[in-house]
Amino acid sequence: MHPVRKQRLILVLFVVLFSSAAIGLVVYALRGNINLFFPPAEVAAGKAPVGQPIRVGGMVVDGSVQRSSDSLAVRFEITDFEASVPVIYEGILPDLFDEGQGAVASGVLDASGVLQATEVLAKHDENYMPPEVADALEKSGYDHKGNAK
Amino acid sequence: MWSFFHKLGSPPWLYGISGSILRWLLPLTLLALVTGLVWGLLFTAPDFRQGNSYRIIYIHVPAAVVALAGYYVMAIAGAINLIWKMKMADVAMKAAAPIGAALTFIALLTGAIWGKPTWGTWWVWDARITSMLILLFLYLGVVALYEAYDNKEAAGKACAVLSLVGTVNIPIIYKSVDWWYSLHQPASIKFTGESSIDPSMLYPLLLMITAFYALFTCCLLMNMRAELLQREARTNWVRKLALAGGRG
Numbered sequence: 046m047h048p049v050r051k052q053r054l055i056l057v058l059f060v061v062l063f064s065s066a067a068i069g070l071v072v073y074a075l076r077g078n079i080n081l082f083f084p085p086a087e088v089a090a091g092k093a094p095v096g097q098p099i100r101v102g103g104m105v106v107d108g109s110v111q112r113s114s115d116s117l118a119v120r121f122e123i124t125d126f127e128a129s130v131p132v133i134y135e136g137i138l139p140d141l142f143d144e145g146q147g148a149v150a151s152g153v154l155d156a157s158g159v160l161q162a163t164e165v166l167a168k169h170d171e172n173y174m175p176p177e178v179a180d181a182l183e184k185s186g187y188d189h190k191g192n193a194k
Numbered sequence: 195m196w197s198f199f200h201k202l203g204s205p206p207w208l209y210g211i212s213g214s215i216l217r218w219l220l221p222l223t224l225l226a227l228v229t230g231l232v233w234g235l236l237f238t239a240p241d242f243r244q245g246n247s248y249r250i251i252y253i254h255v256p257a258a259v260v261a262l263a264g265y266y267v268m269a270i271a272g273a274i275n276l277i278w279k280m281k282m283a284d285v286a287m288k289a290a291a292p293i294g295a296a297l298t299f300i301a302l303l304t305g306a307i308w309g310k311p312t313w314g315t316w317w318v319w320d321a322r323i324t325s326m327l328i329l330l331f332l333y334l335g336v337v338a339l340y341e342a343y344d345n346k347e348a349a350g351k352a353c354a355v356l357s358l359v360g361t362v363n364i365p366i367i368y369k370s371v372d373w374w375y376s377l378h379q380p381a382s383i384k385f386t387g388e389s390s391i392d393p394s395m396l397y398p399l400l401l402m403i404t405a406f407y408a409l410f411t412c413c414l415l416m417n418m419r420a421e422l423l424q425r426e427a428r429t430n431w432v433r434k435l436a437l438a439g440g441r442g
Contacts, residue, residue, distance in 0.1 A: 056276075164315075166315055171391075
């Protein structure tokens with residue numbers, strides 16, 4: 046290769062590697078802030094700030110959803126199978142919100158460790174299948190992720 | 195081998211060969227797009243949880259995949275222009291930017307439309323969605339920066355450097371859902387191991403991804419041909435082409 050072109054090739058590689066390293070370091074330094082939500086284990090460990098707006102995400106615990114009979118108030122627990130956080134919310138839940146499914150609640154953690162949520166989002170997983178396939182899996186004793194129940 | 199590269203640098207040759215490629219690639223692309231859309235939207239089963247709203251996957255995923263791949267096309271063309279001063283690479287880089295911006299915009303828009311019924315919100319500042327928005331700004335930045343210069347050679351150099359610096363964003367977008375807690379779900383199509391999308395839904399999706407790659411190629415070639423004619427407007431081969439009624 047012509048020496049001038051070789052020099053420019055090295056310069057181009059240098060620009061790419063140097064900017065990747067710089068942005069990589071920035072992303073590494075900000076890694077805690079890039080997460081959209083806290084998992085319940087970190088909330089239980091006291092890593093989430095109390096009295097400030099935060100998001101907590103995980104699975105809605107089976108059988109934990111309690112709806113009020115005369116208002117839109119709802120109470121449920123979010124878990125990451127290490128710890129769980131109780132959530133109180135008043136409002137309309139997304140259609141795909143369900144027990145045993147992912148959810149992200151944003152709100153303020155009160156002194157007793159309950160998340161007073163102002164917004165609840167459903168978190169969809171990466172599994173896509175027709176209803177018949179899901180039924181067949183259910184009958185054969187597997188959940189939709191292919192894990193034995 | 196080398197004669198191919200020298201031919202690639204010749205505007206009339208590139209204009210001719212891209213014309214004959216488009217003649218069969220363009221109808222094939224349209225056929226694949228229509229087949230994929232009809233198959234995906236009408237002949238696949240609804241999802242067991244999302245119902246029919248999941249069908250936006252047949253636009254959203256192909257647009258996002260090709261928007262990421264298209265960025266590498268733009269950045270590598272920019273690097274070739276920087277190193278070998280190849281004018282046709284500059285034409286390719288300039289032609290790729292608006293197509294990539296359009297695809298990124300489609301991915302963001304369809305994602306928002308799907309997010310409202312599925313998640314309960316149009317927009318959330320999670321790592322995947324935010325890094326995709328940065329990709330849109332990078333594409334638009336290249337388009338704007340190119341127009342900001344009067345000297346096309348300086349414009350090509352500046353845009354090439356901007357594209358190269360931006361390449362770091364592509365692996366971040368791709369891995370964002372694995373590196374951080376995000377609302378966006380991880381990839382359903384896996385290169386190793388079993389995909390977590392049912393085969394009956396996967397095949398039309400793979401067809402749509404292929405069709406979007408072909409669509410990107412068609413748009414790129416058409417943009418490049420228009421740019422070539424503009425740049426070479428005063429040359430003999432363009433004059434001959436115009437006198438022959440545009441058949442080349």
